[in-house]
Structure formats: structure tokens, C-alpha cells
Amino acid sequence: MTVSEFDLITQLFADIGAPRADVVLAVGDDCAVLEPVAGQQLAVTTDTLVEGVHFFLDVSPEALGWKAVAVNISDLAAMGARPAWLTLALTLPSIDLDWCRGLARGLRRACDAFGVQLVGGDTTAGPLAITIQAIGLLAPGQARRRSGACVGDLIYVTGTLGDAGLALLARQSSDVVLNGAELVACTQRLEWPQPRLQQALLLSPCVHAMIDISDGLFADLGHILTASAVGATIRLADLPRSTVFAQACTRLQRAGMAVEAVYDLQLAAGDDYELCFTIAPARVAECARMLYQLGCHCIGVIEAQRGLRCLDGQGRQYTPPHTGYDHFAGRAQR
Amino acid sequence: MTVSEFDLITQLFADIGAPRADVVLAVGDDCAVLEPVAGQQLAVTTDTLVEGVHFFLDVSPEALGWKAVAVNISDLAAMGARPAWLTLALTLPSIDLDWCRGLARGLRRACDAFGVQLVGGDTTAGPLAITIQAIGLLAPGQARRRSGACVGDLIYVTGTLGDAGLALLARQSSDVVLNGAELVACTQRLEWPQPRLQQALLLSPCVHAMIDISDGLFADLGHILTASAVGATIRLADLPRSTVFAQACTRLQRAGMAVEAVYDLQLAAGDDYELCFTIAPARVAECARMLYQLGCHCIGVIEAQRGLRCLDGQGRQYTPPHTGYDHFAGRAQR
Numbered sequence: 105m106t107v108s109e110f111d112l113i114t115q116l117f118a119d120i121g122a123p124r125a126d127v128v129l130a131v132g133d134d135c136a137v138l139e140p141v142a143g144q145q146l147a148v149t150t151d152t153l154v155e156g157v158h159f160f161l162d163v164s165p166e167a168l169g170w171k172a173v174a175v176n177i178s179d180l181a182a183m184g185a186r187p188a189w190l191t192l193a194l195t196l197p198s199i200d201l202d203w204c205r206g207l208a209r210g211l212r213r214a215c216d217a218f219g220v221q222l223v224g225g226d227t228t229a230g231p232l233a234i235t236i237q238a239i240g241l242l243a244p245g246q247a248r249r250r251s252g253a254c255v256g257d258l259i260y261v262t263g264t265l266g267d268a269g270l271a272l273l274a275r276q277s278s279d280v281v282l283n284g285a286e287l288v289a290c291t292q293r294l295e296w297p298q299p300r301l302q303q304a305l306l307l308s309p310c311v312h313a314m315i316d317i318s319d320g321l322f323a324d325l326g327h328i329l330t331a332s333a334v335g336a337t338i339r340l341a342d343l344p345r346s347t348v349f350a351q352a353c354t355r356l357q358r359a360g361m362a363v364e365a366v367y368d369l370q371l372a373a374g375d376d377y378e379l380c381f382t383i384a385p386a387r388v389a390e391c392a393r394m395l396y397q398l399g400c401h402c403i404g405v406i407e408a409q410r411g412l413r414c415l416d417g418q419g420r421q422y423t424p425p426h427t428g429y430d431h432f433a434g435r436a437q438r
Numbered sequence: 439m440t441v442s443e444f445d446l447i448t449q450l451f452a453d454i455g456a457p458r459a460d461v462v463l464a465v466g467d468d469c470a471v472l473e474p475v476a477g478q479q480l481a482v483t484t485d486t487l488v489e490g491v492h493f494f495l496d497v498s499p500e501a502l503g504w505k506a507v508a509v510n511i512s513d514l515a516a517m518g519a520r521p522a523w524l525t526l527a528l529t530l531p532s533i534d535l536d537w538c539r540g541l542a543r544g545l546r547r548a549c550d551a552f553g554v555q556l557v558g559g560d561t562t563a564g565p566l567a568i569t570i571q572a573i574g575l576l577a578p579g580q581a582r583r584r585s586g587a588c589v590g591d592l593i594y595v596t597g598t599l600g601d602a603g604l605a606l607l608a609r610q611s612s613d614v615v616l617n618g619a620e621l622v623a624c625t626q627r628l629e630w631p632q633p634r635l636q637q638a639l640l641l642s643p644c645v646h647a648m649i650d651i652s653d654g655l656f657a658d659l660g661h662i663l664t665a666s667a668v669g670a671t672i673r674l675a676d677l678p679r680s681t682v683f684a685q686a687c688t689r690l691q692r693a694g695m696a697v698e699a700v701y702d703l704q705l706a707a708g709d710d711y712e713l714c715f716t717i718a719p720a721r722v723a724e725c726a727r728m729l730y731q732l733g734c735h736c737i738g739v740i741e742a743q744r745g746l747r748c749l750d751g752q753g754r755q756y757t758p759p760h761t762g763y764d765h766f767a768g769r770a771q772r
Contacts (some may be wrong), residue, residue: 230486
């Protein structure tokens with residue numbers, strides 16, 4: 105490619121997200137210059153999506169751009185932070201202007217949706233990968249850490265679990281056949297994850313500990329338990345299911361799929377980008393209306409006994425065969 | 439690999455750089471939480487090193503860790519910012535604990551050298567790549583942009599140019615043979631670049647425009663000229679050369695290397711990580727002692743006529759065959 109084509113790529117990513125008043129200097133110099141409101145703390149996170157690992161080349165570049173931003177926004181949300189700025193480190197094997205334009209559209213959609221501005225970046229040649237780093241703002245003391253869970257807290261999740269995992273399973277296994285509507289709805293969850301930012305900002309003052317579910321509930325709730333030095337029991341029948349997920353699983357179970365496979369989708373498949381949080385029983389009453397309106401479901405309770413216990417529909421203890429996404433185990437996609 | 443090995447890798451990168459008072463929460467939650475001094479602006483930059491493009495696998499992981507940090511510190515320095523915090527997005531094809539320990543050692547050396555703390559990160563499976571994002575602090579209005587150059591400004595560079603490029607050329611071309619001392623010194627410049635942070639902080643109040651030289655002087659000074667809507671003339675005989683570079687080039691020229699190849703190393707090979715800056719003639723007198731003590735050399739002057747003109751030893755105009763590193767042109771390393 106010529107230098108002018110390279111410049112063109114750079115320009116594609118130079119002006120993404122509505123200009124924010126706290127951005128002094130955006131893309132185009134050695135650094136971006138930002139002016140946080142005095143007294144605010146910063147929340148900083150980074151996430152990489154790698155081709156062949158987190159996505160396949162047949163995904164639309166627009167969805168990919170959206171997801172690269174969304175997974176980072178989900179981390180900021182889980183901290184109770186308000187997203188502000190992004191940087192993009194993009195590694196491209198070659199130049200495909202149409203593909204890059206699609207990626208830029210997806211980034212733009214996400215930046216507009218979450219009120220963030222892309223302020224800097226680096227484009228390099230190499231195997232396709234997208235690293236976003238996101239910075240958000242927090243009032244001092246308002247960070248919702250993984251370590252805040254207390255014995256007796258109730259455990260809640262937003263939304264529904266397992267949809268994205270089902271889309272991936274259907275793609276990978278010829279035994280798992282979804283109908284058109286199911287495939288569309290579950291693929292939407294996989295490719296266009298919706299970080300629960302508004303819910304997080306509303307819930308944040310009420311919760312003891314919060315995390316986003318990216319590697320699967322079992323692993324991510326496990327991080328809360330480890331960081332808080334507590335344990336928990338959850339009831340698998342209480343894990344919220346979307347209508348399409350419930351319908352597809354009922355049919356697939358009738359056709360021979362084990363109930364354990366359904367549990368696995370909800371516990372360990374990952375890519376849900378819901379929130380998992382704990383809340384003191386004394387605060388549940390005052391927050392009940394909000395919890396209901398935000399579509400949160402209680403799935404269990406924090407206990408002193410370490411470890412995460414899962415009870416199946418008959419109240420028997422269930423030990424999951426997978427405990428969340430293993431980054432190096434060679435599973436086909438994350 | 440097992441999950442515990444993955445945890446081990448994560449732990450290797452969890453505690454790098456001396457703890458800073460402005461870090462509320464470092465590695466281990468959804469986000470890091472940082473508390474900048476009220477009234478300070480933030481400078482933010484990101485740079486990726488990709489295996490096979492920016493480095494080869496035979497480089498020591500310790501040098502690689504150092505360089506991944508150093509190239510980002512160089513960007514902060516060029517802005518006049520004081521480095522504070524880093525995040526690391528590391529993509530690994532497989533787990534080699536010894537290699538990862540070496541990388542962590544290099545990251546730690548660089549963090550200690552520049553007073554920064556690694557506060558967050560993401561480890562993914564995939565082709566080897568290292569993305570660092572760095573955040574620095576700046577007094578309001580103190581950012582030294584590329585766009586500040588004025589007609590009549592003198593153009594300076596720190597240190598010497600071409601050493602890293604010569605190391606790379608010797609590696610790639612059997613015609614270019616360096617003696618032991620030359621190879622060691624030039625390879626040191628390539629693999630352990632020293633960002634000119636102290637110089638940048640001292641020079642910053644005096645300069646109109648500043649940039650770090652990563653893609654080669656011709657391209658990077660070109661960025662200043664474009665952003666400032668000016669032009670320049672530089673004299674190639676004034677480009678500072680290290681003793682080993684001068685000695686090696688004299689010998690190589692005697693053996694038939696064209697002088698243009700020497701110019702090319704100093705103008706376009708890149709990886710110098712020196713500073714290029716412009717300064718008003720009226721300020722040169724008061725800064726002369728500092729410029730001398732910091733080892734800065736005047737190489738040219740900013741002019742109204744757009745474009746960058748290079749004059750050779752005989753005062754003739756010289757047009758470089760390469761104008762800096764082209765990220766997608768398939769040159770062997772950057």
C-alpha cells in the first residue's frame with residue numbers, strides 16, 4: 105500500500121465519537137490531551153479481540169468495531185464508572201478499505217451509544233487484532249470492587265445468561281440446530297453485546313461488589329468470591345433465560361441434549377456481558393422496585409463457606425465440567 | 439495450559455513498577471482506579487509491537503519488555519508529559535513461563551526507570567503482540583504539540599541518529615559487516631531505546647513544537663511541518679552521528695557503500711527515539727547552555743515554503759529514496 109492509503113486508514117479512525125468538552129487534543133499528535141473534572145478518579149481498562157480466537161473473519165467489521173468498544177465499556181460499567189475516552193491499537197494484516205470503513209462505523213456507533221470519544225491510537229501491520237483501552241470517570245470512593253461482597257448478601261444478575269454461548273455452540277456443533285428467530289436473537293447477543301451501563305450507574309450506589317460476566321458466571325462470580333474471601337450457593341433454576349434460549353433449549357433437550365449442557369451454557373460459555381452483583385439483604389427492600397425495573401434476578405446468596413456451590417432443579421449439588429473460558433485451552437472462539 | 443498456569447502469568451504482570459500514591463487500585467479488578475492531582479491534564483498514548491514486524495523472536499524478552507514501555511514513554515516525553523501509569527495488552531501464542539518472566543523483568547526495569555506503575559492489563563491467546571497504553575500528567579497549557587513550529591525557528595535533535603537503523607541493516611544485509619564494538623553499541627540502541635524523558639521535561643518550556651523520532655527524522659519532522667503548515671531546510675552534514683556510527687560508515691563507504699545509504703539510515707531507518715523540536719531564535723541564546731548540556735544539535739531551520747529540503751555536504755538538494763518507515767510495505771522489521 106502507499107503512504108497515502110495508510111494515511112487514509114489513520115484518518116478513518118481520527119474522528120470517532122462526538123467531541124467531548126474534556127478533550128483538549130484528540131487523534132493526530134504524539135499523545136491525546138485530556139482534562140478530567142477536578143476531584144474525579146479515573147477507571148482504566150483494556151481488552152483485546154484477536155482474529156481466530158475472539159472472532160472469525162466472517163463477522164461483519166461493523167459488529168466487530170461495536171464489540172471491541174462494548175466489552176471495554178462493560179468493564180467500566182462494572183466498576184460504576186462513567187465512560188469518557190478510548191484509544192485504539194489496531195493490527196491489520198493488509199489494507200481492505202471497505203473492511204476498515206465497516207470497522208470505523210461500528211466503533212462510531214458504540215462511541216455514540218456510550219458517550220465516549222476515540223482520542224488516540226496506533227495502526228500496525230500484523231495478524232488482525234483490536235485492542236481498546238477505555239478510561240472512565242468516578243467520584244472518589246464510588247468504585248465497585250470485586251472485594252466488597254459480605255456474608256448474607258444476595259447475588260443478582262442483570263438480563264439473561266447463555267444466549268451468546270448458544271449462538272456459538274450452534275455454529276460449532278452440527279447437533280445443535282436453531283430455528284431462524286433463535287439464531288438471529290442469539291447471534292445478536294454474541295456479536296452486538298449490550299454492556300449494562302445505565303443499569304450499572306443506577307445500581308452502583310446500592311451494591312457491595314460488582315463484576316461483568318465475560319468469561320461465564322461461574323468464573324466471574326468466582327472472582328468476586330475469591331476477592332471477598334467468601335463463598336456462595338446459587339440455584340441453577342434461578343439463572344435467567346431469554347424466551348428464545350428457553351424455547352431452543354427445551355427443544356434441544358427433547359432431542360437428547362443433556363440438561364448439563366444447558367447449565368454449561370449459562371455458567372461457563374461466557375460472552376454474556378451482563379452484570380453480577382451482591383447486595384445486603386437490608387437494602388433489598390428499598391431497591392426492590394429498581395431491581396425489578398432493571399430486570400435483575402436474584403440467583404443466590406453469599407456464604408462464609410468458601411467455594412461456589414450450584415444447586416440443580418432438584419436441589420442437588422451440581423459440579424460444572426467447565427468453569428469458564430480458558431484463554432489457552434484452544435476452545436474455538438472467544 | 440492449566441488455569442493455574444494462566445493465573446501465574448497474570449500474577450507475573452500484576453506488580454510491576456513501584457507503587458504510586460495516585461494509584462487507588464491496580465491490577466486485579468475490572469478496572470484500575472487512579473487519582474490524578476486536581477488540575478493536571480492527562481496525556482494518553484498507545485503503541486503496539488508485533489512479532490515478525492517490530493521484533494524477531496530471538497530478541498531477549500527482557501529487551502522486548504523494556505522497548506514496549508520505552509516507545510510509549512518516548513511519546514509522552516515528546517508531549518512534555520510526566521509518565522504515570524501503564525496498561526498492558528499481551529497476546530501470547532502459548533505459555534513459556536521463562537519467556538514471560540523475562541518480559542516481566544524488562545517491563546519492571548522500564549517502569550522503575552521512568553517512575554511509572556503498571557495498573558492493568560489483558561492477556562489473550564493469539565499471535566505474539568504487546569500493546570502498551572501509557573498515561574502521563576501535564577500542567578494545563580504545557581502540551582508541546584506538533585503544530586507549534588513558526589517560520590524562522592531553529593530545528594534541533596537530541597542525541598545521535600542512525601545507530602538503530604545500522605544495527606538492523608547489518609542484520610539484514612550480508613554486505614554490511616560491523617565489528618564487535620559497533621554491533622554491540624548499535625544493537626543496544628535498537629533493542630534498548632532510551633526515551634529522552636529528562637531532556638523533554640527540561641526542554642519543554644523552551645520549544646515551539648516537539649516530536650519523538652520513531653519512524654525516521656524525515657517522516658517525523660514532516661509531521662511537525664504538516665501540522666504547523668510550514669516547511670524546512672536541513673543540512674545532512676549536521677545530523678549528529680555517534681562515534682561508532684561515524685566510524686562504521688566511514689569504513690563501509692570506503693568499501694563501496696554509497697553516501698546516500700548513510701543519509702538513508704539517519705533520515706528514514708527509524709527507531710532512534712530521539713526528540714526533534716523547534717525553538718525561536720530569540721530563545722536560543724538563553725537556552726544555549728542547556729541545549730549544549732543536553733547534547734542537542736541544530737540541524738536546520740523552519741521556512742515558509744512548504745516541504746522538507748535536505749542539503750548534502752556540497753549544499754546540493756538531496757531527495758531521499760525512502761521517506762520513513764512504511765507500516766505496510768513489508769520492510770523486514772519495525
